Every structure is written in structure tokens, then in C-alpha cells.
Amino acid sequence: MNFLKKTIAGVMACTSIISIGAMYGTTASAALDGDVEYTLTEETTRFYDQWKSKYLVKNKYVTTEDQYYVLYSEGTSEVTVSEAHGYGMLIAASMAEYDDEAKNIFDGMYNFYKAHPSSIGPNLMSWQQSDNGSAIVESSPDSDSATDGDMDIAYALLMADKVWGSNGEINYRQAAIDVINDIMTYEVNKEDWILQLGDWVYWSEPGDQYYSATRASDFIMQYLPVYAEVTGDDRWMNVYNSTYDIINSITDEYDTGILPDFIIKDNATGKFIPAPPNYLESDYDGYYYYNSCRTPWRISMDYLINGNEDALKLATKLNAFITKSTNSDPWEIMAGYKLDGTPIEDYNDLCFTAPFLISAACGDDEEWHSEVRDVVVNYGDDVYFGDTIKMLCLIVDDGCGIVPGASVEPPVVLGDVNADGKFSIADIIMLQKWLVNAGEINDLKAGELSQDDKVNVVDLYIMKQMLLEQMEK
16 A cells, blocks of 8 residues: 555545655644644655746736736746646645745735636636736636636635635635536536536537537546535536546546546437547647646545545556556656557656656555656756646645545445455455454444344345345346
């Protein structure tokens, strides 16, 4: 079991992930509400200082309040996007115990977000901003949103509520709920229960080109149960389950664990499939490219936090594929693949390498995890996208992701009294020994098959019948 998983075991309901930072040497630690302590490594805090200096920018045109944004492009008038803004808010909240300026930065980012709303969803953020020489303005008069940026902004606001509370000038929690409700209204297809590409799809209808399209980089799975909890809107669990159906369908077919940048619904079969070339952005829209490169981090988080077995299944496939294709050399992780695992580029890129650090954290190969981390930490100078993904992945790998809501309990497998994730004859043997006081039982609840709130020989009989039925299939 990887050391990050060890620190999380038994702590799924806590408010933040326990740290493994002491293994690397630390400079910052804290306890939120006095219940969970976490630690950031020196590597992470050192890189944060570099990231902050390079990418965090104060809006020089606004003097009535502080506004901050993340610079995502140099040498052009386009200075930032909602994706970068969501990342920045996540980072600021995560660094609260290290950086005394974190709250001021976060609040300044909140002010910038409020100053640049989408023209469609009032609590969503316009996807791109430009510097016109006298103000930061929307790059397009349409000023619509992008789903991933909105999702990160909402979650970061919940993190801020956990760290600083909502009794000050900004009610972080209510602001988060407002964003989440707008995501449900404007960015969720309520026929297929999928995350759409942005609120600009809101006006489309069933059968339209983008109505049933989704983007794998928006599959930030651990957010969805939290959204359901804080809003009381169980429809988020429809999105959660439907999205895993799509993930499993594609990864079962290709078995590499990698997902395409864009996914569309085949209206003839009802199946979700990779998008064709140039569907929205490039020839590689149906491949694992610069959008979906984030999925090993985004989806694996749902196992590290919630113990979701589908997320573990994906991470396991990813780890098997990437170690085999690179001969266990992280420097050989290429910048893009066909879904069968064939590389489409002959160079590496930090934004592809860093997310594999998080899928590695779900596995048992500690040497591979260590080697990936070493490459990520020592990669050298990069650009906004790679550096910011690196920043977020290091925070997660340190075990310092703040979890603002309750976790999802893994489903109980009926009869699985030894808690190994499946029902087999080993469970019958364990129950038999337990009934005669000759052994222990790992999960008593899984043995309550007769629904009489007790476990006895009746349940043992039912388990034997279950095994017979299983063998006959």
C-alpha cells in the first residue's frame, strides 16, 4: 500500500487529508478545527513561492479593492481564463497555513471572479479575460463560461469556508452554493446527466452537436458528492453515477485507463464515444491530449478521498499502462496518446507527467511513485499550465487537500465479511469460524443478509446459497 493511502486509511470522514510530508522534510503544518493535522513538504512550499511570484498578478487597474488573477499567457493581450482562476483559488486556500497572505489573495481572487461573470449563468465566470491597456475585460462579448473553472471556483469557496469560516465580509459557503446551483442549471445535461462543456451549451437542444458532449478534464469526481451534500440536491449523484458509467465504458474498451479530450454521444447507439478530429479544438480531440492529461489527477482524487472503487480501477489501469509503456521511466511519459496507448508526440510535458503522481499514489508501487515525484519536483522551468498542475498535484501528494464535505461511503458488497471487496468462499469460512467463536469478522454489516439486524446461521445458509448461484453463472 502506498504511503499516501496509509495516511488516509480510517480518516475518510475527516475534513482534510492527513499528511505524509514528514517523510520529505517540512516547513508548514496546521490543524483545522483541531481535529486533523496536515503538513506541506519543503519541496511544495518552495515551489509555491516560485509559482506565486511568477503567475499571481494583482489587477493594476482597480484601486477600490484588491483583485488578483493567475497569468496564463505572456506576450498576448489574453491574460487569464476561468480555469486558471479556479486553480489559483484552490492553491490559495490550500496554502492558508503557510502563507500569511493567503486569505487576502483568495479574497482578491474572489473579487476578480465577481467582476467577470458569465453573460449566461450569473454566478459563473466568463471563461477568458484580456488586458486592453486600461482595464481587464472579457475577451469576447459573449463572455460565456467553461465548466471546469466554475467547478474549481465552487469547491475552492467551500475550502475557504472550512479554513476561514463564512462570518466575515464574504460568505464563502453561500457563494459556493450559488455557483453550484448555477452549474446544475446551466452546465448539466439533465437527460444524460453529464457535465456539459460550458453554459454556452445551455441553449442547445437534444440532438444538437454539443448537447450530449462532455470533456474528460471536467470529471472532477470527488466534488460531486460534496455538491450534493452542501446543496441538498441529489441530482448531483445522478451526474456522479452517469459520469462513472462513461469512464468505465471507455476504459473497459481500451483498457489503458486514458480518456479522450472530448466525448460525444452516438445518437444511433446511445453510447458515449471519443469525439472525431477537430470536433472543437484540434485533430486530437478524440485522443488523450492537453485536456484529458489532467484525468489521472482529477479522477484518482476520488479514490484517495472517498475510496471510490471505480476511481481505483481507473488508477490501476493507468499505472499498469504508463509503467509498461515507459519501461518505468517517468521521463518517457509522452505528451499525448491514442486511446490504445500509441504515443502521438515524441516529447514529454510536465502537464502530462504531474497527474500520474496522483494515480501512482493510489497504487502499491512506491518506487514508481517516488520516481514520478522526483521528475515532477526536478522538472525545471515550465509554463503556466504545467507549473500550475504541478503545484496542485504536489499539494495533493503531500496529503494536504482540504475536504469541505462528507465522504462517500464505498458500497457494501453483500456477504463480503472479510472486506476484500468481493464475495467468495473465504467469506463463508470466516463467518463459520466467527459463529463458533473461533475467529474474527472484518465487516459484520456485510453479513446481515436476512435483514433481521443480527448475524447467525440463517445468514450463513443464505451465503451458501449465494455461492451456489454464483458458481452456476
